[in-house]
Amino acid sequence: MDISILRLSHRIIRDKRVTTHLGLVGRAFCASRMYYSGDRDPSLEEKIRDVNERFGGGFEVIYVKDPLRLVKRWREDGGRVVHLTMYGIPLPDVLEEIRQCDKILVVVGGEKVPPVYFEVADYNVSITNQPHSEIAATAVFLDRLLGGKAFYQEFTGGKFRVVPSPRGKKLIRVG
Amino acid sequence: MDISILRLSHRIIRDKRVTTHLGLVGRAFCASRMYYSGDRDPSLEEKIRDVNERFGGGFEVIYVKDPLRLVKRWREDGGRVVHLTMYGIPLPDVLEEIRQCDKILVVVGGEKVPPVYFEVADYNVSITNQPHSEIAATAVFLDRLLGGKAFYQEFTGGKFRVVPSPRGKKLIRVG
Numbered sequence: 001m002d003i004s005i006l007r008l009s010h011r012i013i014r015d016k017r018v019t020t021h022l023g024l025v026g027r028a029f030c031a032s033r034m035y036y037s038g039d040r041d042p043s044l045e046e047k048i049r050d051v052n053e054r055f056g057g058g059f060e061v062i063y064v065k066d067p068l069r070l071v072k073r074w075r076e077d078g079g080r081v082v083h084l085t086m087y088g089i090p091l092p093d094v095l096e097e098i099r100q101c102d103k104i105l106v107v108v109g110g111e112k113v114p115p116v117y118f119e120v121a122d123y124n125v126s127i128t129n130q131p132h133s134e135i136a137a138t139a140v141f142l143d144r145l146l147g148g149k150a151f152y153q154e155f156t157g158g159k160f161r162v163v164p165s166p167r168g169k170k171l172i173r174v175g
Numbered sequence: 176m177d178i179s180i181l182r183l184s185h186r187i188i189r190d191k192r193v194t195t196h197l198g199l200v201g202r203a204f205c206a207s208r209m210y211y212s213g214d215r216d217p218s219l220e221e222k223i224r225d226v227n228e229r230f231g232g233g234f235e236v237i238y239v240k241d242p243l244r245l246v247k248r249w250r251e252d253g254g255r256v257v258h259l260t261m262y263g264i265p266l267p268d269v270l271e272e273i274r275q276c277d278k279i280l281v282v283v284g285g286e287k288v289p290p291v292y293f294e295v296a297d298y299n300v301s302i303t304n305q306p307h308s309e310i311a312a313t314a315v316f317l318d319r320l321l322g323g324k325a326f327y328q329e330f331t332g333g334k335f336r337v338v339p340s341p342r343g344k345k346l347i348r349v350g
Contacts (some may be wrong), residue, residue: 018192021308028305087344090326118343127327129337130203133196136314143315150303151265162262162304168293170264
């Protein structure tokens, strides 16, 4: 299954850390790339590239000017679009259906998502119907969708690898 | 099971949104309260109170000056301390053991967690051994610990309730 994330309406100052967390969650939880719209932010892209260099993998961050066009093309190419929103159908009710898809675009918004995204999405899915965090929603969605695959994912090409430890930090140089 | 979160070293400007997301995740994923140390931040506390007023529940945000003392007292009172860190033991390896605890303090750091927390924690647990987000780590931890309880949690005393919907936003007034 190929998974991409689309983060709508990034604002360079207000969202810097939130969008960085989101990209790192995408990378750690087995997505291939994060598209983002709004303000172009080279330091966001640099931050994720830096994590790839240190810990491996080829997770991409790609700026898109016209995110709606991306969503429409994604669907024309046979991909499915899952919009995560507190207003949507609870994940457990649609998870098995979504698992049948080969190619998924996970759409998450900033504060106000334009209504058209509720219309063009194949699924509007809630990770609880409470307000919380697009970072948390994406992580729980991917963890459940992929059955915990992220815990066993190996990244290649990095400089370091963590050795899980009951106490302290063990980091070994691998590249 | 009673669950609290301890967020270390909050910095009022840099961490405002990240710590707010963390509190909202705690609330949505069935924790009872979030303690936080570092800078005292009335606007953070206000933000979470506001969500309680709108959507219900009694999730608390409590400032602590001496977080290490809180951790030590927690253990003296028979509670267990779970420190979430990318360097720790993968959650699947310790989940069943942690499920036996009645009272859990989930500790998450900012950028640099003082080494003493690795020592005083009962469990140093990783939600993957990759760098990502304390918000995501907390959400996935609580989702797995409680077996998805958050999806069926009812909040009382709020003004609004979301009615899950395949398209658009349905919010009803309940109070």
